[in-house]
Amino acid sequence: MSKHELNPEQEIAATHVEGPLLVLAGAGSGKTRVVTHRIVRLIDLGVLPSDILAVTFTNKAAEEMRSRIRAMKNAQVLACTFHSLGARILRESIGLLGYKPDFAIYDEEDSEKLLKKCLEQLQLNGDKGLLKELRGQISKAKNNGQSPDGVADRQLAQVYGIYQQALQDCNAVDFDDLLYLTVKLLQESEEARYLYQHRWNFVLIDEYQDTNHTQYTLAKILVAKHGNIFAVGDPDQSIYSWRGARYENILNFERDFPGAKVVILDQNYRSTNNILQASNALITHNPNRYEKKLWSASGDGEKIGLFIAQSERQEAEFVAHRIIKLSCDDHLSLNDVAIFYRTNAQSRTFEDALLSRRIDYKIIGGVSFYARREIKDILAYLRLLISDTDLISFLRTINIPRRGMGPSALEKIVDGAQAKKMPILTFCQEYGDSLKLNTKQQSGLSGYLRAINTLRNKLSSLKLHELITEVISETHYLDYLKEDPETEQDRKENIDELVGKAAEWEEEKEEPSLQTFLEELTLRSNAEEKVDLPTVKLMTLHNSKGLEFTAVFFGGLEEDLCPHINSKDDEDAIEEERRLCYVGITRARKYLYLTASTFRFMWGTLRAMRPSRFLKEIPSQFLQNLSPGSMTKTIRREEPEEFSDEVQEGFSSGDRVYHQQFGSGTVEKAYSSSFGLTYDVYFPQARTTRTLAAKFAKLTAE
DNA sequence: ACCAGGCTTCTTTTT
């Protein structure tokens, strides 16, 4: 097939105009092309670009779609995530729900702090686990469209209600509210419903299998008047149930939208047959599944490399070594190579191996730039320039830099404001002098308020990046950073970067405002990448969705890691882990390497690991075993110290031993591993058995 | 109010 033609099924989908259509698009089946072609054709038919709404799952996908359409048609359609769509609607119409339109958006950290305050108020703060538990349950309720009155559990209903009121008092919404309140608004206000049901006549929803109930309701309301919904997805790639996603939504599409057409795209244009068939074999192990088999017209290609290492380091060394080989022998650019893993914590070992070989790499996702403490400090000050009510930003900044404000002083302020039912900053301004604070606190508070006022006066006259510079100087933030010389340099650089990004951002935007800037930063987990050096991309499996690479390394394929230990004993969760693994594998075009290690450091101790069940579910005909054990002995000899089974004097089963960290224990098993003499020791105090290598763990007889 | 040091718990995954 030529690059510019579509196959018959793709053609049907791309030329669809009115009515509901579901595209079941298997991995690598040319989904993105179909979607962009269809939008371009709509525009060719005379549909106004402003009539089209495309909702994607990530910012990255939205950007990609925008730029493709711009390239083909020079037209601007609204392509955004569900969350930013919600933010957009709420900015216009949240007044109907009693919030002010300049509401702040709280990220997870902010909302957790607020919830913690609520729990303190209810004197429920004793239990540490409770906060996490309730946070999860409130989020779940919102994603299921339940109001505080609508949840069955009495305690949850109470806390949820108080939390929701606290958010409103701060004039803030959390991530889930962006969806939940939008739906609430559309359900309760006929005016709003009319407005948004007529705003977009063609609605496209990507990754439909990952919509949660609230997103699904939102989609249904938006298209209720015209039924022009174009949904794209693949039930086998549903990997966000932990965030409330229901892949049933995609299976129920025909029921929910009567008269819907369904197009199945099952020809894969991405991967070689070895990779594709391996992925088919794997996903077939999911019993509850809408049957679908991808096929490909391309050749078998290379077999999938399998490497079972003896240590994390060896696993990473193998990957780094292979990357060099691929780039030399096959002239692959580093941009064509990716390393996937289940948990963020795994990235470190790979980084070390790449660093030591001077292979450039970039981590996609991971700890967000905007989540760094120093960045959030500055952003909190910026928020307070817009809002008097933002309690969380106030609490964050009031003692940064130090103004002698400890818990007791803050209690006075917060309680006072609450008693007077005043916004926190207004209260400080009007009653700050009558709070019986000591002199240091008194002058600290007035200095703080003065700084905010000074900055507010400059709000309209300064450019955004200048304003940020002013915040830094007005608050003497750099002096504060000096208190910790260890981190000072890093944090300073990050702040410079923030100023730079702000300057860049306001150049690009037609109407740059502080509010939109803050909103975009909150809804954008990681900064967009600048195009520079070719780099190997490191990311979690979740982050890999929607991407493709010529060569993929998939690490840590071990039981309890992938599938993750938290999915144990839950068949649905195991199926989702399998889909996650499927997503990872189907990202690869030509080369795929699956790696695992028999030992791994977890939670600070060495643990023996077993190969993932998923490896066994891939028929061996597609695999080539490259593991040290199955290779020639020359390679084995490269690392003699790690593989020697030298006899040591040691303990045997039943011996009582003492470990500096874990205390007293009993040896359950003594055996030889790649680390030499190894023990499984049971520690009664922690009620766990740990695997300890004799040469690392200093065990003494008790 | 602040700090240092010890204790626990923790890890999925993201907007």
Added chain:
DNA sequence: GAAGCCTGGT
């Protein structure tokens, strides 16, 4: 093995 929480000393 890190980050956050609590505690006790200043």
